Amino acid sequence: MIKKILIANRGEIAVRVMRSAREMGIKTVAVYSEADRTSRHVSYADEAYLIGPASSNESYLSIDKIIDAAKKSAADAIHPGYGFLSENAEFAERCLKEGIIFIGPSPESMRAMGDKITARQRMIKAGVPVVPGTAEKITSERKAISIAKKIGYPIIVKASAGGGGKGMRLVTNKDELWDAVVAARSEALSSFGDETVYFERYLESPHHIEFQILGDQFGNVIHLCERECSIQRRHQKLIEESPSPLMTERLRKEMGKVAVKAAKSVKYVGAGTIEFLVDKCLKYYFLEMNTRLQVEHPITEQVIRVDLVKEQIDIANGNKLSIKQSDILQRGHAIECRICAEDPQNNFTPSAGIIRHITEPLGLGVRVDSYVYDGYEIPIYYDSMISKLIVWASNRKFAIERMKRVLHEYKIVGVKNNIAFLRRIMDSKDFADGKYDTHFIEKQLESLLKPVKVSKKMTEDVAIIAAYIDYMINLEENGQTINISDSRALNKWKDFGKQKGVLRI
Numbered sequence: 001m002i003k004k005i006l007i008a009n010r011g012e013i014a015v016r017v018m019r020s021a022r023e024m025g026i027k028t029v030a031v032y033s034e035a036d037r038t039s040r041h042v043s044y045a046d047e048a049y050l051i052g053p054a055s056s057n058e059s060y061l062s063i064d065k066i067i068d069a070a071k072k073s074a075a076d077a078i079h080p081g082y083g084f085l086s087e088n089a090e091f092a093e094r095c096l097k098e099g100i101i102f103i104g105p106s107p108e109s110m111r112a113m114g115d116k117i118t119a120r121q122r123m124i125k126a127g128v129p130v131v132p133g134t135a136e137k138i139t140s141e142r143k144a145i146s147i148a149k150k151i152g153y154p155i156i157v158k159a160s161a162g163g164g165g166k167g168m169r170l171v172t173n174k175d176e177l178w179d180a181v182v183a184a185r186s187e188a189l190s191s192f193g194d195e196t197v198y199f200e201r202y203l204e205s206p207h208h209i210e211f212q213i214l215g216d217q218f219g220n221v222i223h224l225c226e227r228e229c230s231i232q233r234r235h236q237k238l239i240e241e242s243p244s245p246l247m248t249e250r251l252r253k254e255m256g257k258v259a260v261k262a263a264k265s266v267k268y269v270g271a272g273t274i275e276f277l278v279d280k281c282l283k284y285y286f287l288e289m290n291t292r293l294q295v296e297h298p299i300t301e302q303v304i305r306v307d308l309v310k311e312q313i314d315i316a317n318g319n320k321l322s323i324k325q326s327d328i329l330q331r332g333h334a335i336e337c338r339i340c341a342e343d344p345q346n347n348f349t350p351s352a353g354i355i356r357h358i359t360e361p362l363g364l365g366v367r368v369d370s371y372v373y374d375g376y377e378i379p380i381y382y383d384s385m386i387s388k389l390i391v392w393a394s395n396r397k398f399a400i401e402r403m404k405r406v407l408h409e410y411k412i413v414g415v416k417n418n419i420a421f422l423r424r425i426m427d428s429k430d431f432a433d434g435k436y437d438t439h440f441i442e443k444q445l446e447s448l449l450k451p452v453k454v455s456k457k458m459t460e461d462v463a464i465i466a467a468y469i470d471y472m473i474n475l476e477e478n479g480q481t482i483n484i485s486d487s488r489a490l491n492k493w494k495d496f497g498k499q500k501g502v503l504r505i
């Protein structure tokens with residue numbers, strides 16, 4: 001029985017995992033880098049260990065340092081979260097060797113799915129549809145051209161060790177083919193240390209739909225329905241929802257069965273995700289399997305009403321799955337928006353710095369998975385995602401209305417963020433109609449970025465208020481006792497704003 005879990009991760013997912021552990025009466029151990037001393041995941045844990053400098057390679061990616069912290073704290077299990085070491089088979093193997101439970105699948109399952117060519121071959125053997133393409137790696141130009149001709153253009157060159165769009169090249173005719181192979185190879189080599197590439201037929205406007213699965217140590221596997229993840233930018237998902245607006249009951253049943261078959265074929269244990277590309281005719285193809293808990297797991301938790309982290313821990317404890325496939329019913333509709341400290345108006349550049357003020361939304365049907373707080377300084381070293389905003393409602397229309405309401409309530413001052421951008425997406429007609437594919441953001445980018453129209457009068461009024469605040473701050477800095485927290489000073493400012501007709505407080 002697991003009594004103490006070390007979370008080999010940081011930020012919101014570390015907090016998320018600790019929350020379930022605490023509910024289960026399990027002690028939690030945080031690890032943190034020098035840049036993360038003030039992170040919520042450190043203060044939330046029962047114990048915390050400094051494991052190195054800010055650089056991920058010397059902290060969250062250091063197997064030795066994490067194993068060392070697990071031993072010092074006498075943790076009996078490690079939860080890897082997502083990213084970092086979560087899909088590293090060597091890490092899972094090391095945990096086993098050290099007698100520590102790795103909360104995830106076996107190193108063998110991870111290896112089978114980590115290499116795309118291997119995964120494709122295993123899926124073909126298991127009878128899972130894959131995108132038409134090569135089953136073996138590309139070696140010579142002459143062979144490449146003849147293989148490509150058989151598949152038919154457009155073709156996508158992919159790195160076998162790849163993920164997240166790295167080492168991928170789109171090719172529309174044979175004259176571009178070899179240059180693309182050479183470029184993809186060198187990118188793959190520098191990113192993954194493996195230059196193996198292969199071909200797939202390129203699907204023009206696919207949906208990205210994934211199925212959550214759970215497998216126990218006794219060979220039982222169930223699926224927990226789908227997540228629609230097509231709203232993404234440069235392979236970073238931005239909005240996910242469940243159910244998918246594209247899905248029919250028949251298709252869900254069929255794809256769910258295929259997802260279970262895929263997981264069973266690699267003897268999968270734990271929580272995992274089967275990703276599919278789905279075309280306009282609703283033909284679906286296996287894309288890859290993620291052998292970890294995913295960022296967007298909360299929308300599944302909301303519609304299926306399960307705690308996926310608790311399920312992961314139960315499975316790792318050697319328990320049989322407590323839910324049967326027939327118990328699984330998607331109820332209502334959930335949407336997740338990823339809140340990022342980045343500037344959409346400036347090519348989505350990350351915006352590190354101090355959060356001067358934050359108000360998180362509350363109320364019916366709202367969940368915020370976060371790790372930041374008032375005064376917290378967002379470090380520059382890691383991902384720009386600072387929280388996930390999840391809503392649940394009885395149907396899609398109400399879920400969108402609720403998401404608009406909570407994006408209105410969410411206030412972050414001090415760092416640039418994508419809240420207004422997310423609101424634009426929620427306001428778009430195509431999103432409301434569920435008419436979108438993986439190209440939605442790139443196609444709509446211009447209208448999603450259009451600056452808000454501000455009248456000349458409003459600009460003037462804001463300038464007057466700004467000048468007045470500046471005047472008060474100056475008085476204070478010059479030692480005159482106008483305290484900004486002094487209610488009279490505040491009221492004076494409020495009266496001024498009200499008089500100008502631009503304040504409604």
Ligand code: MV4
Pocket residue numbers: 131156163164165200201202203204206208229230232235277287288438
């Ligand atoms: C594809 C594809 C079209 N056809 N494969 C992108 C990331 C990597 N996991 C696989 N990706 C794609 N593979 C074929 N044969 C289009 C994409 C793709 C994509 C997939 C899912 C979500 C967003 C995407 C954005 C651009 C391209």
